[in-house]
Each structure stands twice: as structure tokens, then as C-alpha cells.
Amino acid sequence: MDHLDQLEAQSIYIFREAFARLKKLALLWSLGKDSNVMIWLARKAFFGRVPFPALHVDTGKKFPEMYAFRDRYANEWGLDLRIEPCPPIDAVDPTLPPAARSAARKTEGLKMALAKHGFDGLIAGIRRDEEATRAKERVFSPRGTEGGWDVRDQPPEFWDQFNASPPPGAHLRIHPILHWTEADIWAYTQRENIPIIPLYLSKNGKRYRSLGDQDITFPVASLAASIEDILIELEQTKVPERAGRALDHETEDAFERLRVSGYL
Amino acid sequence: MNIQLATAAAARDVAQAPAPAISRPQVRIVIVGHVDHGKSTLVGRLLHETGSLPDGKLEMLKAVSARRGMPFEWSFLLDALQTERDQGITIDTTQIRFRTHAREVVLIDAPGHAEFLRNMITGASQADAAVLIIDAAEGVRDQTRRHGYLLHLLGIRQVAIVINKMDRVGFSRERYQEISDEISAHLKGLGVQPTAVIPISARDGDGVAARTPAIAWYGGPTVVEALDQLTPAKPMDAIALRLPIQAIYKFDDRRIVAGRIESGSLKSGDEIVIMPAGKIAKVKTVESWPVTPIAAPQGAGRSVGITLDRELFLERGDVIAHAPASVRDTKRLRARIFWLHDTPLTVGATMLVRIGTMETRASVVAIENAVDPGELSSVGTQSIGRNHVGEIDLALARPVAADTHADNPRTGRLVIEVNGRIAGGGLVLSVDAGTRGVPVDIVPVESALRSDERSARYRHNGAVVWLTGLPASGKSTLARALERRLFSRGGSPILLDGDTLRAGLNGDLGFSPKDRAENIRRLAEVAAHLARNGHIAIVAAVSPSRDDRAEARRIADGFFHEIHVAASADVCEARDPKGHYQKARAGQLAGFTGTDGGYQPPLNPELALDTGMTSVTEAADEVERLLRRSGVLFEDLADLAANI
Numbered sequence: 001m002d003h004l005d006q007l008e009a010q011s012i013y014i015f016r017e018a019f020a021r022l023k024k025l026a027l028l029w030s031l032g033k034d035s036n037v038m039i040w041l042a043r044k045a046f047f048g049r050v051p052f053p054a055l056h057v058d059t060g061k062k063f064p065e066m067y068a069f070r071d072r073y074a075n076e077w078g079l080d081l082r083i084e085p086c087p088p089i090d091a092v093d094p095t096l097p098p099a100a101r102s103a104a105r106k107t108e109g110l111k112m113a114l115a116k117h118g119f120d121g122l123i124a125g126i127r128r129d130e131e132a133t134r135a136k137e138r139v140f141s142p143r144g145t146e147g148g149w150d151v152r153d154q155p156p157e158f159w160d161q162f163n164a165s166p167p168p169g170a171h172l173r174i175h176p177i178l179h180w181t182e183a184d185i186w187a188y189t190q191r192e193n194i195p196i197i198p199l200y201l202s203k204n205g206k207r208y209r210s211l212g213d214q215d216i217t218f219p220v221a222s223l224a225a226s227i228e229d230i231l232i233e234l235e236q237t238k239v240p241e242r243a244g245r246a247l248d249h250e251t252e253d254a255f256e257r258l259r260v261s262g263y264l
Numbered sequence: 265m266n267i268q269l270a271t272a273a274a275a276r277d278v279a280q281a282p283a284p285a286i287s288r289p290q291v292r293i294v295i296v297g298h299v300d301h302g303k304s305t306l307v308g309r310l311l312h313e314t315g316s317l318p319d320g321k322l323e324m325l326k327a328v329s330a331r332r333g334m335p336f337e338w339s340f341l342l343d344a345l346q347t348e349r350d351q352g353i354t355i356d357t358t359q360i361r362f363r364t365h366a367r368e369v370v371l372i373d374a375p376g377h378a379e380f381l382r383n384m385i386t387g388a389s390q391a392d393a394a395v396l397i398i399d400a401a402e403g404v405r406d407q408t409r410r411h412g413y414l415l416h417l418l419g420i421r422q423v424a425i426v427i428n429k430m431d432r433v434g435f436s437r438e439r440y441q442e443i444s445d446e447i448s449a450h451l452k453g454l455g456v457q458p459t460a461v462i463p464i465s466a467r468d469g470d471g472v473a474a475r476t477p478a479i480a481w482y483g484g485p486t487v488v489e490a491l492d493q494l495t496p497a498k499p500m501d502a503i504a505l506r507l508p509i510q511a512i513y514k515f516d517d518r519r520i521v522a523g524r525i526e527s528g529s530l531k532s533g534d535e536i537v538i539m540p541a542g543k544i545a546k547v548k549t550v551e552s553w554p555v556t557p558i559a560a561p562q563g564a565g566r567s568v569g570i571t572l573d574r575e576l577f578l579e580r581g582d583v584i585a586h587a588p589a590s591v592r593d594t595k596r597l598r599a600r601i602f603w604l605h606d607t608p609l610t611v612g613a614t615m616l617v618r619i620g621t622m623e624t625r626a627s628v629v630a631i632e633n634a635v636d637p638g639e640l641s642s643v644g645t646q647s648i649g650r651n652h653v654g655e656i657d658l659a660l661a662r663p664v665a666a667d668t669h670a671d672n673p674r675t676g677r678l679v680i681e682v683n684g685r686i687a688g689g690g691l692v693l694s695v696d697a698g699t700r701g702v703p704v705d706i707v708p709v710e711s712a713l714r715s716d717e718r719s720a721r722y723r724h725n726g727a728v729v730w731l732t733g734l735p736a737s738g739k740s741t742l743a744r745a746l747e748r749r750l751f752s753r754g755g756s757p758i759l760l761d762g763d764t765l766r767a768g769l770n771g772d773l774g775f776s777p778k779d780r781a782e783n784i785r786r787l788a789e790v791a792a793h794l795a796r797n798g799h800i801a802i803v804a805a806v807s808p809s810r811d812d813r814a815e816a817r818r819i820a821d822g823f824f825h826e827i828h829v830a831a832s833a834d835v836c837e838a839r840d841p842k843g844h845y846q847k848a849r850a851g852q853l854a855g856f857t858g859t860d861g862g863y864q865p866p867l868n869p870e871l872a873l874d875t876g877m878t879s880v881t882e883a884a885d886e887v888e889r890l891l892r893r894s895g896v897l898f899e900d901l902a903d904l905a906a907n908i
Contacts, residue, residue: 001499001565003290012567013524016510020580020621045522047569048553049515128359135358138386156382156604156686158389158418159677161618165684181361240318 004188007180008041013160014139014176015045015123021164022121022172025052026082028110031066032211033196034125037185038177039077040194042123054079055122057109059086059102061213069197084113099216100258107263111146120166123174129181130241133259140164141173149173149260182241183234190227201225210242218244291496294372294388296415297397298407302428306397306466307360307373308338310487313473316362317341338467359387366492381651382604385414385689393422393459393494395487396447400439400463401432404446406638412447413637413653416454417602417690419673423451424460424490431465435478460490500527500564504589505536506667506675508620509582513569520551520569521578523621526674528586530568531561538576539583539665540593546573575796577821581622583665583675591665591675594695596629597658601648601690602637605682608647609656616681617658619692620674623681625661632656648688655693668692711797718798719898722755726795727896728788728820729887732807732866733829735844735858736836738875738883739804742829745884746802755897758794760787762805775855781812788816795823800896808857810864825894827887828869833858835876870894 001009018025027042027050029035042050056070074081086109092101114122128135138154140162155163166172177185189196199208199219206219220243224230295303311317321341329336358373374387388394394415398408415423425447433439444461451458463479464471464487470478473488485493505528513520530536534547549557551569562568583591603609609628617626634643634654648654669676669691679689719725729746731739743759750757762783766773770786773779784807791801807813817824836858837845848856857863866872871890873883891897 001563006565009524009565009567013510016522016567017621020511044553045567046513047515047518047520047551047556051515129361132358135360154383154386156689157386158686158689159679161679161686161689163681163685165681167684238317238319240321 004184004191007177007184007188008044010179011038011041011176012045014162014174015042017160017162017164018121018123018140018174018176019046019051021162022174024117024119025121025123025174026055026113026117026119027052027123028125029054029056029070029079029081030125030211031056031062031070031197032125033185033189033200034127034177034180036073036194036196037180037188038123038125039079040192041176043077050077050079052080052123053082053117055113056081056083057086057106057113058083059105059109059213061102061215063197063199063211063214065197065199066211069195073195082113082117084109084116087112096257102213102216104258104261104263107258107261114171119171121164121172121174123176125177126175127180127182127185128178134178137173137175137178138163139175139178141175142166143171143173146261151260183231186227186230186234190231196227200230202229209244220244289366289496290368290370291393291491291494292370292372292391293393293395293491293494294374294391294420295395295397296374296384296388296411298399298402298405298411299375301397301399301402301405301408302466303397304339304341304373305337306395306426306428306464306472306487307371308341309466309469309472310371311341311360311362312338313469314362314364314488364488364492369491381410381414384411385418385602385604388415388420389418391418391420392497393424394420395424395426395491397426397428398443398447399432400427400429400436400443403443404450406636408447409450410636410638410651412451412456413454414602416451416456417600417653419669419677419691421456422494423456423458424462424487424494425458426487427461427463428466430463430470430479431468435463435465435470437481440482459493460485462487462490500672500674501529503527503672505530505584505586506591506620506672507568507584508622508675509538509578509580509584510621511580512578518551518571519575520571521584522567522569523584524567525562525564526620527564527672529561529563530570530584532557532559532570535587536572536584537587537590538578539585539591540663541582542590542593543576543578544587545576547571548573577792577796577819579818581620581624581664583620583622585665591667592695593663593665595660595663596696597660597666597678597692598655598694598696599658599678599690599692600653600655601678601680601688602653603648603650603688605687606650607682608649609654609680609688610647615687617660617678618681619664619666619678622664624664626658626680629657629659653690666692666695668695713798715796715798718756722798723753724750724755724798724800724891724897725895726798726823727800727825727891727894728791728795728816728823729800729802729891730791730807730813730816730820730824730826731802731804731829732813732826732869733831733875734833734836734863735806735856736839736841737829737831738839738880739806739829741880742873742875742883742887743802743804745880746887749884749888750800753897755800756798757800757802760791760794760801760803760805762787762803762807765790777809780809781815784809784812784816785819788819791816792820792823795820800891806857806863808863810866813866825871825890825896826866826869827890828866828872829883830865830872830874831876832874 086105092104096104126134138157201207202222202225205221207222208219224233297303325340326336360371362369372387372391374384427440427443440463448458462471463482470476471486473486506526507523509521510523513522532547532549537544548571550562552558585591611628611631614627617624631645632655634648634652636643636652667676676692679686731743733739740761747757747759770783773783787803787805791803794801840846844856845858847853848859873886875883
């Protein structure tokens with residue numbers, strides 16, 4: 001087994017544990033490179049089908065390329081796609097800095113979707129290497145009834161034994177690709193020939209390294225015009241992946257505050 | 265925003281680029297040790313020395329420190345959480361990547377505080393190797409010993425020792441030797457040989473990536489060199505096959521048994537035994553996606569899906585092995601465990617035990633050698649306190665397939681769950697073989713008929729219709745009406761009346777809760793067998809216990825339809841066709857379910873029928889509708905005729 005085989009086998013194991021131990025699952029699909037790999041892995045785990053809904057919590061501010069991608073592949077991949085809206089910006093904590101506040105709409109949309117469907121497990125494509133607070137996550141991460149994450153009291157998790165009994169009204173976040181890196185995602189996308197949104201590839205000297213909402217995501221300077229180029233670039237670069245995400249740079253703890261209150 | 269990335273074109277010009285990340289061996293290393301002995305500082309320094317920090321990160325943190333009026337600490341790089349920076353401690357484990365020339369390193373930083381031992385274990389359990397850090401001035405402390413012990417329990421055998429803050433002891437070689445001797449002796453007592461003992465000053469960089477004049481007397485590896493010597497965990501291919509079943513999927517016409525191969529390997533055509541029941545089968549195919557089936561042998565670590573050459577009742581938690589080297593089944597285990605829960609574990613406690621994908625209720629029969637691994641003092645035999653370790657004897661509620669940790673490190677370990685949360689875990693020391701320590705040489709013989717042949721003739725699929733209710737609620741009457749009706753339409757109903765079977769098959773059983781449970785189990789096994797062979801088994805049995813019925817549902821799996829025959833107690837007593845109520849009221853029938861209140865009505869039956877209000881015909885109509893809705897009875901024969 002090579003490195004990608006190991007990552008894949010571990011993710012499949014996590015998917016199957018979640019499906020065996022939780023009653024009502026949904027997979028959060030943000031249309032980006034990570035969640036596309038995640039859907040691919042789900043199809044591997046369940047022999048070609050995704051046996052739970054794919055949830056797109058839609059801010060309405062994604063790039064047109066992302067919506068086109070969603071509509072095409074939801075169909076081609078046979079997904080049970082649920083599109084859930086987010087509340088307007090006025091409904092969001094005004095003490096947050098502007099970009100974080102804009103991003104927090106997604107947390108609110110997520111809470112509304114949870115209340116509406118009563119999911120006890122939400123599968124999310126976060127990775128440890130993306131961001132320091134995510135590095136502290138569990139694979140099965142309990143969330144309070146308000147969707148909050150209590151970083152001071154995370155349950156023990158070892159030997160691939162996961163805590164899968166959320167108390168009533170609470171839910172679990174399940175992270176099947178927590179152990180992957182950005183380079184792993186691209187290498188696997190290339191190996192498996194998984195479709196990607198063209199915004200990730202260089203155009204006029206710039207590309208998006210991480211895709212979010214149009215108003216708070218920016219391209220970075222890059223000449224990487226193919227996945228092969230991206231892999232070479234990642235070997236060399238010292239620029240963090242989320243450099244183009246405005247909310248990470250507003251205040252020291254903006255991202256942590258978002259995550260503790262339920263953001264991904 | 266304008267950020268300059270190294271461009272792909274520029275990258276190609278770099279002649280001596282390291283091998284791509286995915287082809288370098290990856291090793292997972294946990295850093296453990298007493299609080300304030302400098303774990304996070306060492307990690308921060310390592311990231312800096314290996315050029316692994318993103319641009320601007322150091323400057324950003326220096327600016328943040330200045331703004332707060334605090335001196336910059338390397339540990340700020342890791343202690344990402346606001347609370348952690350405020351208090352200067354690591355709360356939860358974190359992971360960070362960097363690369364040396366030889367390795368792709370996943371560094372797991374684990375907290376040192378005793379109260380966060382669960383987080384240290386969470387981090388350390390994922391590691392191939394460990395770095396144990398000791399403050400040169402403070403020396404070996406409780407938490408150092410505790411972590412050493414836990415590394416051993418977690419199965420980590422490669423441990424590099426780092427003696428930090430050598431600057432505080434004037435880089436004294438004697439002090440280094442003293443600590444080195446003490447910790448080496450401690451670890452050797454646990455069966456762990458340190459791979460190196462390295463004197464360093466993480467803050468200033470001595471011994472981290474380079475040997476400096478201050479430690480000129482030291483001839484061993486630097487920390488970076490020591491990391492390069494640690495090796496990834498060996499694959500488990502060489503030992504016997506263990507495939508714990510995670511689930512059985514029936515998404516299409518395939519019945520796929522899914523799970524991860526924990527050890528050994530497997531390919532289509534293999535003869536396998538499924539424990540604890542000892543059933544035998546052959547692997548028909550190894551299924552995959554997008555290409556299926558696959559012929560190549562599948563080794564340890566693979567998450568696979570297989571189909572078998574016969575229809576067996578299997579479930580999550582069963583373990584697939586090769587017949588000559590089968591796993592044992594047992595209801596008794598001895599384990600060495602660490603305990604993380606606030607409430608001590610006591611003799612007599614009941615809890616949930618998980619081994620692989622299996623879970624069962626269990627109780628603690630005995631505790632021995634409970635110790636605080638920090639002080640290494642024995643603390644009794646009645647309970648194991650938080651963060652202490654001990655050996656326990658466990659009685660399991662049902663037979664499970666288990667190995668000892670010595671035989672198989674992956675299937676020979678367990679965790680204990682209390683209130684839905686993992687509370688402890690440890691290694692299986694011994695397995696008290698159950699009645700079937702080796703696979704039974706039973707080869708279930710498959711029916712000569714296919715299920716679709718039978719369903720074409722009977723116009724229905726197999727099913728178990730389980731009628732439960734108080735004595736005299738009308739179960740047998742309804743069962744007989746249903747039997748007659750299904751037979752009239754050409755079907756194959758078979759009545760399994762509780763009382764009738766007690767006259768023969770279950771004649772050895774009484775009415776204790778244990779005997780009642782066994783009675784229900786046998787009824788369910790027979791009914792499930794009939795259903796699998798295309799018949800509709802109609803069970804009429806009081807079956808008062810909710811747990812026993814849940815077990816019956818488990819046995820009969822998708823065939824099971826629970827129907828609550830729910831006449832009121834007054835109606836039942838008024839009917840009393842067998843005179844049981846009258847006898848019980850007269851004190852001649854002890855423990856009679858109709859009068860002792862021991863009946864537990866179903867919470868979510870497929871159907872509930874009040875036979876006090878409904879006629880027998882109406883009730884049978886209702887059941888028939890249920891069977892149509894559930895696809896047991898067919899409406900249309902046209903497509904099936906060809907199979908007759």
C-alpha cells in the first residue's frame with residue numbers, strides 16, 4: 001500500500017463507522033477540492049453510491065463556476081442534494097470582524113439545516129494541516145445542542161474507536177479526511193481523475209488555492225496551470241493554504257471564535 | 265491581496281528538490297513529557313530549524329507577543345488556541361507536518377498536564393514512535409513516568425529521550441548521565457529500549473538540528489537525526505488474517521461484507537471462518553469501486569468489501585479469519601487498562617466494551633495491581649482511579665472474537681465506554697476460551713432451491729411475523745387465521761406457537777428470565793431459518809421482555825415484523841381460554857406474565873392491533889396490508905411465472 005492507499009483506506013473506515021453508528025447522516029458539500037475528494041471516498045466506501053444526503057449550505061455568494069460544478073456533478077454522481085439557504089448578514093453577530101461575520105452566515109445556515117432535518121451526524125471535509133484549530137479536532141467531534149465545539153472537553157479517541165453517541169439534540173461532526181494534507185488531496189485528485197473547478201488552475205498568473213465566498217476569497221499569484229504544476233508548487237511554497245481567506249487575517253482569534261461557535 | 269507563491273516554473277528549475285512528499289516515508293511521532301518540560305518549545309524550534317514555517321508566521325507571532333507584553337516563546341507556534349496562549353499551556357493534542365531530508369514527519373504534540381491525560385493518549389495512540397522530553401533541572405517527574413508507562417501500553421516501542429533545558433544546568437554531563445540512567449532503567453523495566461538520549465536546549469537550539477560547542481562532550485544524534493532513525497509502524501501483513509466486520513451492505517443485488525483488514529491478507533477463493541459463531545464460507549469476490557471485482561490479494565490496512573459463496577447470518581463485530589488460524593471466542597477476558605474517567609472503575613461495574621467493531625455489555629469481575637504509573641505505587645484492588653492503570657477480569661454479556669495483544673496488537677486491544685463516551689482502554693492479556701475455541705467444523709449446506717424460485721411459487725418472500733402480547737390477547741387465534749389466509753392464496757405460512765414449541769424443542773426450559781430469553785432465541789433462530797428459505801414464519805409467543813424481542817429482531821434481521829396484539833388486560837383476563845388467569849389469581853401459577861405486570865409492550869412495533877376492538881378478520885386484513893406494504897406479499901405474478 002502506498003501513502004495514498006493508506007489515506008484512502010483510513011477514510012473509508014471512518015465513513016463506514018459513521019454510517020454504522022449514526023442514524024441520520026449528511027455530508028457537507030462545499031464544492032471545493034476537499035469535499036469533492038470526500039464524496040469520491042464515500043462512493044468508494046459504499047460501492048458507488050452515497051447513502052446519505054449531500055448538504056450544500058449556500059450563502060448565495062459562490063462563484064458561478066462552483067454552481068455549475070454542483071449542478072452537473074450532483075446529477076452525475078447520483079447525489080441526494082439538499083440546498084440549504086443562509087440567513088441575511090443582519091442576523092449574524094455584529095461584533096465579529098466583517099469577513100468573519102460574512103462567513104458566520106454559513107454557521108447560522110448550518111444550524112437552521114440541522115434544526116430542520118434533525119441530523120445526528122454531519123460529515124465535513126476539514127483537514128488538520130489547513131489551520132491550527134482544525135489540527136486539534138477529533139475524527140468524531142461532539143457538538144453541543146447549539147452546534148458549539150467545546151475544545152476544553154473533547155472525549156478521548158484512540159485506536160480508531162470513536163465516540164458516536166451524541167446526547168439528544170446534539171450532533172457529531174465527522175471528519176473522514178482530517179489526516180490528509182493539501183498535497184495529498186491534489187495527488188489523489190490526479191490519481192483518481194476526480195473533476196475539479198477550473199478556478200484552482202492558474203489564469204493570468206493567478207489561481208485560487210482555497211475556494212469560499214466571492215466577497216471574502218482571493219486568488220494568489222501562481223503559474224500552476226495543471227494538477228502536476230500544483231503539486232510542484234506545494235513542494236516549494238511557504239505560503240499557507242488559507243492565505244487567500246480574508247477572515248483568517250482579521251484578528252488573531254477570528255477563526256477560533258468561529259469554530260468554537262460551530263463553524264467548520 | 266497580493267501573495268507571491270513560488271511558481272511552478274521556478275520550481276522546475278530547482279535542481280535538488282527533495283523527493284515529492286507522497287513518496288518519502290511518513291513517520292508519526294508524538295512528543296510527550298511532564299508539563300513545562302518544553303514539548304511545544306521543541307516543536308516550534310524543530311519547525312524553524314527545518315525551514316517548515318510558513319512565511320510571516322514567526323513575525324506575526326512575535327508581533328502578537330509584543331502587543332501582549334509577553335516575551336516571544338517558540339511554543340506559540342503550536343498553542344493555537346487563545347486559551348492556551350493566555351495560560352501558556354497546551355490543552356489538546358495537535359498535529360503538524362514537517363519534512364527532513366529522509367522523512368515526512370507528522371509531529372503530534374500532546375499535553376503534559378495530568379488532567380489532560382485523555383488528550384495525550386488520543387495523540388500518542390496515533391504515533392509510530394515517541395519523543396519523551398525531560399527538564400534537565402527538574403529531572404524525571406511523575407508525569408514523565410506516567411507517559412513512559414502509557415507509551416508502553418499504547419504499544420509504542422521506539423522512544424527517543426530528549427533532556428531539555430541543559431542550559432539551566434550548565435550543560436552538565438553528569439546531570440545528563442544521571443537522568444539518562446534513571447529514565448532508561450524505568451523504560452527498560454517496561455520493555456522499552458530508548459533509541460537515543462539527547463541533551464538539548466530547545467530555546468537556543470543546542471542539539472536540535474546541530475551539535476553545538478556547549479554539548480561537545482555528546483557523541484550521539486541530534487533530535488533531527490534521531491527522528492530520521494525512527495521508522496514507520498510495520499505493516500501487519502505477516503500475521504494471521506483478521507477482518508472485523510463493519511457492516512453488511514445490500515445496496516443492489518450484491519450482499520457485501522465490509523470491513524478493514526487489520527492483519528494478514530485475503531483474496532477471492534479463500535476459505536474463511538467467521539467468529540464467534542464459527543461459520544465457514546468461501547470468499548466469492550472482492551468488490552470495489554469504480555472497478556469491480558478485484559483479483560489481487562488485499563493486505564492489512566485495506567478497507568475492503570467481499571461477497572461470500574453462501575448466505576450466512578453475519579453481523580457487525582464478527583471477525584473473519586482463515587480457518588487454520590482462527591480467532592478465539594470468549595466471554596471472559598483479562599486486560600491491562602488505563603482509566604480516564606472521573607469516577608473510578610470498581611469491581612462489579614457494568615459498562616460497554618468495544619473490541620474492533622464489536623461491542624458488548626460487560627462487568628468487572630476482579631481488579632488487580634491497580635497502580636498510579638506516575639508514583640509506581642500500588643493503590644489497591646477494588647478500584648482504578650482516574651489516570652491510573654490496572655489489570656481487570658471482565659465477564660462479557662455475549663461471546664466475542666478476541667485475540668491477546670501478544671498474538672495480535674490490533675485485535676488484542678479494547679476500549680471501555682461509559683455513558684456513550686470512551687472512559688478507558690487497554691490490552692487483552694488473556695482470553696478464556698469459550699466452548700468453541702476453535703472453529704466448529706460445521707459447513708452449512710445451502711438449499712438446492714433459490715429464493716426467487718420459492719417466492720415465484722409462493723407469491724411472497726420469506727418473513728417472520730412476530731405476534732407479541734399478554735396471555736389470551738388473541739395471538740394464537742390471529743396466527744391461525746393468518747396461516748389459513750396465506751395458505752389459501754398459495755403461500756407457505758408456518759405457525760410457531762410458543763406453547764407448542766415448549767412441548768418439544770424447548771421442553772428443557774423453564775420460566776426464569778434466562779430460560780425465557782433462551783426460549784425466544786430458539787424461536788427466533790427457527791423462524792429466521794424458515795424465513796431465509798422463503799416461508800412466512802408466524803410466531804405467537806407472549807415474549808414479555810423487550811430485550812429478548814430486540815435479540816429476536818437481531819437474529820431475524822430484515823425479515824422481522826413485530827406485531828403487538830394489544831387487547832387490554834381486562835379483556836384478556838375475561839377471555840382466559842386456558843384458565844391461566846384464574847389459576848394465577850388463586851395463587852396456583854406463580855410468575856404468570858398476565859398478572860405479575862412483567863409484560864413490556866413494544867415501543868415501535870410495525871403494527872399494533874387492539875383485538876378487543878377488532879374482529880379476527882379485520883386484524884388479519886391489517887397484517888396482510890402490512891405484508892403487502894413491506895413487499896413480502898406480491899401483487900402481480902406476471903414477471904415471476906417464468907421461474908416456476
